[in-house]
Amino acid sequence: GGSWKGSSSPRAGLKTMLDAMEVPSHARDLLLQLNSQRTKGFLCDVIIVVQNALFHYLKSLVVHDNLINLDHEMVSPGVFRVILDYIYTGRLSEGDPTSPSEPSLGAVLAAASYLQLLDLVALCKKKLKRNGKYLPRPSPAFLPYPKMGPNSMGLGSRYRVSTPVIQPCPPGGMVNNLAPRPPPLEELIPHRLGIPTGELYAPTSTQPSQLGLRSAHPDTTCSPMFGLDLTKKSPSSQSQHTPTRSHLVSTHNEEEREGTLSGHTSALSPPPFPHLNQPLETGREMGNIYRWVKHEPVSYPGEDEDEEDDDEAGENGEQHHNHHKVGEESEGAEDKSGSGTEETGSSEGRPSPTGPIGRFHMSYEPESFGDNLYVCIPCDKGFPSSEQLNAHVETHTEEDLSHLENKSSQGLGGGGIGDMIRPYRCSSCEKSYKDPATLRQHEKTHWLTRPYPCSICGKKFTQRGTMTRHMRSHLGLKPFACDSCGMRFTRQYRLTEHMRIHSGEKPYECQVCGGKFAQQRNLISHMKMHSSGGTAGGLTVDGKLKLDFPEGIYPLTKYTAEHLGLKQEKASELLLQAQQQLVADAKALESLYPLSKLASEHLGLPPDKMDVLGQPLPPQAISDNRTIDRYSPS
DNA sequence: CTGGGGAGGGGGCCC
């Protein structure tokens, strides 16, 4: 990848080389061979996921990473098959237009433009024209864009700018799940497909630079894309750890690929909502394009920026005027994205002054609320102004909202209130978040490649903050000092914990034995002792079943949870584990000693109901206060 | 020797 970055000379060189090819059919033969190889799945080291379909691909034709996930709203498996065939054969099969399974040329065109397969776009247009179906679009500056998926909220205009969507998944050679991990990879597109490589191949030289790892191509200006910048934050923020750009030298090579790729990948990392995708331009012109988009009133203000943008925002400021400099792909992109952060950040509130909840106003039919166009989703009340709605929303207590959220998660199903409170759902798991940044952060936990490697030991992290924290341990940075003993810590939280040693405060109390602890974690491990070890003997010396919950099995009350210093949910879970362990132990014992009346009474159930305890308690049993009250020991 | 508690430290994750 890196070799394509920078000036156009590599292309020129390739052209010369190809021109000089003594056997003219060589390229064709080679492609045929590759295609045959591909159809057999031989040496296909890249897997592209489109919905539930897997396509094998040769890495030589793709830029990086072994697993790529395509947004199936933009590219269906059928369409992608056609595209892949085209890539390998140079031929566009039109198939049988009457066959429902055969993708239409229009769909292929849309996907091709989405993927920036310009040659294919041209070919599709040509064929459509020939069929008399193609109506050229007025905007010459941009590729035609496919219609948006069902979740696009009608904001397809955001795709006005080229939005490569093939998303790099972490290497590792395996597809750990088919969950569509959105996004955009920048550059699937092989050079031979007609994309100017200089525009598509972002640099791969993105290894963290500050601590000595450098970027490639000494002749180009490479931004330390996701280099750890300890100058920014770290208490010891030693500037000496932060080489300036001019210090960068090239050490990039294949061996570094993984690391650099991960950086690159993250630099191009996908927004969590494919359908809310921001324009993620690949070319150096993108800065300009972006500027144009910025002023587009219809541009959807979703979570735009890419993860890597942030640390470049300042640095790139000086380069806003210089997008056309060859060899700056990444910076151009980042620059764009960085600006995107600001812009979209400011515009995010536009349609929805109340944030995520407000965002859902648009799903309502205005007329149904008369003049009260501003609707509080949780309680369905309408208000004539956003200010009034805001004032109203503030009257909702956290409790109200969490109650509603629980309700929705228990029965209202998808699209319920829970979704409105936490509208940003992970495409790979059931989790949802209140804001897109958190979702994006979370989605990285599903990646196979962790985007933030430690420059010292190479360990990789899903969050930059975790990586910088880790770095501090390498560097021995302990900014938090205890006033009493001078001991230093890497984290504030540790110091807080530590201070309890001096104060003697032990806020965490075991509700079973009354033991007190200064640190919650020690209470937790203590609780585990109660559960797993508790019935280790199973029987007391006098042969009775030994139980640690003399009152029987009960879910934790909120009160108890608070006393444990745990969130009720967590405490209940913990206790539930203990209970299940207890039941398992009791069952094991029962097989040895038929369950006595005494034991069943200890468990709070008649012997014939013992089985149900093997199953997790239903959520209501934990969260429903009435149930809790009934079982509560207090 | 072992179990349990105290405490330091690292990573994951969400806000």
Add this chain to the structure above:
DNA sequence: CGGGCCCCCTCCCCA
């Protein structure tokens, strides 16, 4: 990006 919390591992001490 930092703060905060949770989880885990580990080491040390002591009964």
